[in-house]
């Protein structure tokens with residue numbers, strides 16, 4: 001399986017000789033799809049240059065809590081820690097490990113560690129006797145007990161010329177360990193997903209359109225969560241104001257139902273799963289005026305024609321093994337309509353949204369949905385954030401894979 005790692009990694013580099021391997025480590029992470037923000041301790045600068053790390057990570061390298069150029073600027077450790085999906089300290093010297101245990105925060109790396117709520121990994125690297133020392137052992141045990149993941153160290157040749165335990169795990173194996181720890185177990189890892197999101201706009205003339213109130217938030221939450229689980233996501237988005245910078249997501253912007261259909265149909269044969277969360281217009285004006293209609297020549301009524309039903313087309317054309325998830329937005333008799341759509345469009349799962357629930361549906365950050373499988377078994381979820389709803393939908397989908 002292709003190794004993909006669409007994560008935001010905060011890489012802490014400390015002052016040990018193994019730091020010379022970190023540009024390679026960054027390259028491997030970036031190649032696997034990660035975004036890497038490097039934070040160095042001051043001592044790490046003696047072993048590897050910020051220029052090398054900034055070049056391979058394509059981001060400025062940070063070292064200081066405070067920018068001492070009289071500007072009054074500071075590097076926000078809280079923001080950096082919140083940005084990260086995972087923090088990796090490699091190499092982790094005995095000194096930094098000790099400071100981590102004792103909650104010291106006299107440099108940016110340590111302040112980030114104290115602020116981090118994401119999984120933290122350390123790849124210790126030091127000489128044999130330092131590693132054997134009771135203090136180091138106690139520190140490593142304390143960190144392990146607090147949930148910090150240990151990667152290595154390995155036994156081998158050390159910088160001192162001695163041979164023994166203390167070598168930093170090789171960059172390739174560090175990346176493997178991260179992927180296994182964070183992505184293994186997800187049936188979506190390595191899978192190709194097509195997700196559409198947002199409304200469509202059907203032009204009446206160059207300035208007016210028929211649209212709807214979809215914000216795209218549910219589809220974007222699904223795309224982010226699927227990418228986090230290691231999937232390659234093709235996100236086809238209608239006109240929305242949302243942004244996503246998560247690696248693993250390839251975004252295509254469309255405006256009309258016809259463009260949405262074209263983008264989705266052409267991608268469908270290559271994907272394992274399609275989730276159609278977009279609110280595609282069912283009707284469009286038969287004619288679009290080439291110029292802005294004047295009040296005087298504005299039509300009293302609009303002639304409409306149906307758009308293509310993308311989901312129904314996919315249901316009729318899906319290959320063996322391809323899974324299809326649709327949404328149903330209903331205002332009355334939700335369950336019956338959703339079940340009908342599930343059968344009619346040949347779906348594996350339908351997500352029923354009823355606008356009857358406060359805080360659910362268009363524009364909100366929360367949603368309240370019922371998941372109905374092909375066996376008609378229904379899982380009614382409580383009101384929760386769209387990110388949590390996305391997790392539950394994908395958990396359900398993983399059970400179908």
Ligand code: CTP
Pocket residue numbers: 257276277278279280281282307308309310311312325326327328329330341
């Ligand atoms: N859908 C689609 N193409 C369309 C219209 C809808 O792919 N032209 C998809 C939506 O993305 C959603 C599902 O069909 O996943 C259900 O959409 P909805 O508007 O609720 O259902 P319709 O089939 O249009 O039925 P109705 O309007 O009668 O409720």
